[in-house]
Amino acid sequence: MAELLYRLGRACARRAKTVIALWLALLAAAATVYVLFAGELQESFSIPGTPTDQVNQTLKQEFPGMGGGAGTVVHQTEDGSPFTEEQREAIADRVAEAAGVDGVEDAVDPFATEADRADQAERLDEGRAEIADARTQLEEGQEELDSGREQAEAAGLLDQVEEGLDAQQAEIDNGAQELDDASRELDRGAGLLEMSEGIRMVSEDGDTALVTIAFTQSQEEVDQETRDAVMAIFADTPVEGTTVDFANDIAMSIPELVSAAEVIGLIVAAVVLMVMLRTLIGAGLPILTALVGVGLATLTAMSLSGVVEMASVTPILGLMLGLAVGIDYALFIVHRHRRQLRQGVGIGESIGLANGTAGNAVVFAGATVLVALLGLNLTGIGFLGLMGTAGAIAIAVAVLVAVTLVPALLSLAGARILSRRERRAPGGGGAGEDGPRPMSAGAALGRAAVAVLALGVIALPALDLRVGMPDGSAEPVETTQHRAYTAITENFGEGQNGPLLVAAPLPGGPDEETAEANAGDHQFQVARELYERDGVAAVAPIDMSDDYTLAIFQVLPEEGPSSPLTTDLVHTFRGMEPIHATGTLGVAGMASGNIDISETLSSALPVYLTVVVGLSLVILLLVFRSLYVPVVATLGFILSYFAALGGVVAVYQWGWLGGIIGLDTPGPVLNFLPTLLAGILFGLAMDYMLFIGTGMREAYVHGAPARDAVAQGFRAGRSVVTAAALIMISVFGGFIFSETMMISSMGFALAFGVLLDAFVVRMLLIPALMRLAGDAAWWLPRWLDRILPDVDVEGSALERRHLHAKDGEQTAAAAPAADHSDDPVPSGQR
The missing domain is CATH 3.30.70 (Alpha-Beta Plaits)
Known part of the structure; x- marks a missing residue:
């Protein structure tokens, strides 16, 4: 793979303009496909076969017109007074108009409903009065009949009149039975009316009314055109003296792909790149290529929305991942190229070598993230698998951009990728810091204990994890959905929202x-x-x-x-x-459906985590040829995962720091976030383990004592992990301030997870545990060593074949004085 990427990098560098033109053509083609075939994004989520879905299917069969979605329109008077007759009639007219919209099964007039309720109560009162009168008449008739029977018996005429008296008695008994039946019917009606008293369409003070819209399609299948048409009827010509708002079962808030927060995140990432690369071209190139990649991936993913039902958050996930990993993957190659140029390697040769070494690591790291994301399809949950697929598209494009477009742009940039000072001092990239200082066993034990304790404490809130879907209360306070939710809660009770x-x-x-x-x-x-x-x-x-x-x-x-x-x-x-x-x-119902989705996702999480953990062990076993390293690295991922979940619970469920990020109403954690976080954080954690751990392994294999190898590997990889993590935190962190809670929580979870995994697990815990294990960290049974393939992730063999100094001396990678403190792909040839 390294040799192939070396040749690919050289070819792209020689044909830079052609490569750039091809990527621009792909971007234009993706934009064209998007315009022609993109469909509507969905705000709701569904999983076929859940108990809620089964009930809906039954209702569709048994009750024509039932089983469809519903929407709520909230009317309120501006001055808080009861609706006037003119306002009632105007709202009723709009209800009738809404009932005729294509895709609407029915629209319910709240005032007519309340009038029917009042009429029903009045009829019950009248019925009771009539039954009372009838009972009185029956009692009087019974008294007369009893008196007549006594008189006939006293006169000795009972035998002659008894048949007639029995007939009268039968009539009275039948009448009493009918009254009993009618009374029982009235009691049932009164009981039902009493039990339904809390379900109102007009508030008790008469200033708020709810219009219910019944759609022909299920909630997630209702066309946005239908929703918009209904809302336009009520909003375009509002009833004078009233306000109108729409609940989140009818009003959709599609999050914006790009907002000020994401731009700020990119600016922070640019600052990190400037500090690390020291040139404007060097800092701008990773951002430019990431934007090209994320543009292509996002347009491609959104084009699929015309074929499959796609949640509105799906392309946002691809945008998050595409930006973060796109910048990082380009950074790895650019940084390696810059180091080689400072060591005197020619531009063309350096581009090929950077692509074969750093690019090889990029392909491996990207494949790890891609497999983890595609693994979301194993959960059997359609919308989650689609989100994973969209994220995988973003990762795949980011890798392809990194190993083709980046070499092309590096070729055009030439020596300007270095600062003027660096160009004036060729080959001067070797000196710098003192040699690595191994940590003592006591310091290693202390660091490990601090890291585990800190992660354990941060993870504690995860024990209280409660998942669900955001409702109207989670929307920004200025939105119509939040206003509708608040109005319903205050006037009809919170349960009316679900x-x-x-x-x-x-x-x-x-x-x-x-x-x-x-x-x-x-x-x-x-x-x-x-x-x-x-x-x-x-x-x-x-x-x-x-x-x-x-x-x-x-x-x-x-x-x-x-x-x-x-x-x-x-x-x-x-x-x-x-x-x-x-x-x-x-x-x-909508609430029941969200509960089913949450529980289905929760039941799938253990299986998916097991797959991810197993995959982690296999990948790390192949890379590091050790039993100890995969175990501690995987345990570190588990710690950082649950600690990230703990942070999400504390902020989004408990409300800590909610005011800072604009979270007005804490609530349950987004139901698919734990599963999604597991896949993404796993892939990124493997990236960081790769850049920290391979340097340790190479140093040990080439004769360094175990504790020295830990120090050398850590020193070799820390700068690239620091920069990569800061860039990812900046990009993901920009989404924290999104007005959409789903996007905000995803951004926080990923940013916080990267922070913990990179700086606590990979740069604190792992080196400490490796130091404590000593030589045992690299033990592998001989039989297993023989059957495992040799995975040269960092392309060391490629360096041995190609990287020679101009004078034919020993390769620059083998120069003992070389400073690898900022090497993005640690080399074993030290």
Whole structure:
């Protein structure tokens, strides 16, 4: 591989303009494909086959028009007074117009709904009064009948009139039975009305109203055009004296790909590059190539949105990774090239060697990250696998850009990649620092203890990890979604933001007449069972199937959709069987769907972590030919992973430092973040282990004592790991200040994870543990050593073949005085 990359680098350098033209053509082609074929990005997530999805499919079959998504429009009067009659009529007109939008199944007028509720309550009162009057008449008739029977018996005429008296008694008894049936029916109605009292469409003070929009498609399949058309009806010509807001079940907030925060992150990365490379061209080249790569990768990924359902956060992930690794991978090659130029190597030869050594490490590191991201498809979760694939595209493009476009640009830059001072002193890159100073065993033990203790403490909040999907409260306070969520919470209760749809199987009957006669009692029985559960604010029946074997209810939880109480309530319902031998309840709704997605992701995480850990052990075994190194390196990754999760929980779930990053409402951690973090952080951790550990191995293989090899390898790789980590932290950190909580939490998790893994694990813990192990760190059974392939990651053999001084003396890589303190790919030829 190293020889192939050497030749590729030389070829790209000789044909620099052609290579640049090809990349620009690819970028233009990707932009064209994007314009022609890109589709809509999705704000919601779905996993087929979940309990919620199964209930939705059943509802679609049993209830035409049911099972689709829903949206909520919130109207409020500006002065806090009740809606006037004119305002009610104007809102009703807009509701009727919205009902006619293509893709809308129905739109519910809140005032008509409340009027129906009032009429129902009035009819119940009238029915009770009528039953009371009828009972009075029956009682009077009974008294007259009893009196007549006594008189007939006293006169000895009972035998003659008894038949007629019995007939009258039968009529009275039948009337009493009918009144009892009617009374029981009224009691059921009154009970249902009482249980549904908390489900209101107009607030008690009359200044807030909720318009419910029912869509024909499921929540994640509703076209944005349909959503926009509905919102335009209410927002374009607002009702005078009112405000209108839209909940996040109808209003989508697609995050911006580029914002000021990301630009600031790039500026910080540029500063790091300037400090390290000391030239404007040197600092600008990695950023330029990263932008080309990320532009191509992002446009390519977004073009797929016309073919597959793609979440809005998917291209953002590719942008994050593409920028970070694109800059780093270019930096590795540029830095190696600069060092070789300072040692007197010719430009063309140096470009080829840099591509064959540093570029070889880039390919290996990129392949590691790519495999980890593609491994997300093993979870069986479609949208997560697609996110991994989009990230893998970004990584693959970054690697290709690094080994082709970077050599081409380096060729055009020529000697200007060095500063004027460096050009005036050719071959002067060797002297500098004193030799490496090995740490004592006591210092190593202390550093290891401090690192493990610090990571353990930081990881403690992860024990309280609670995952979920962000709701309207997580949106920025100035957005319509946040205003709608707040208005609903204040006027109708937090549970109104996440109502549940409960499907209950009913016994039916041997025939339709019996089933219909018993349906009311069965419906009331189920409603009562639901209402009596802890955490339920209200229950309202919605409909029953034609054969009376399935009833559906709306259940309003006491707390919001992301509350643990709501999660417990969903599980409680799914374990209930209100009517014996009919089956357990089914639960659907947006809140239920998010709960199912979170739990599916959580169940997939252990399997994915096991795959990642196993992959880590195999990769490190191949690279370092040691049993100890893969184990400690993998344990270090596990520590940094859980510590990063602990930081995410502390900030985004507990609310620590929320004011600094603009987090107004803490909540559960983004449900797919733990899995995504595992894949990405694993790949980056392997990169850092590669640049720190290979120098140690090469020094040891070439005769250095174990503790000296640790010091030499650490000194060789620390500068590149420091720069690479700072650049990644800068790029990822820029996303922390995104207004979208999903993007912000992803940026924080990656930035914090890189910070911990690079500076605590790779540069503090690993060297200490390697020093403590001594020679045992490099032990490998002979039988295993024989069967393992020789993976020359850093291209040492290539250096031996090609890197010669101009005078034919010993290769520059073997020069004993050479300073490798800032070498991006540690060389074993010291």
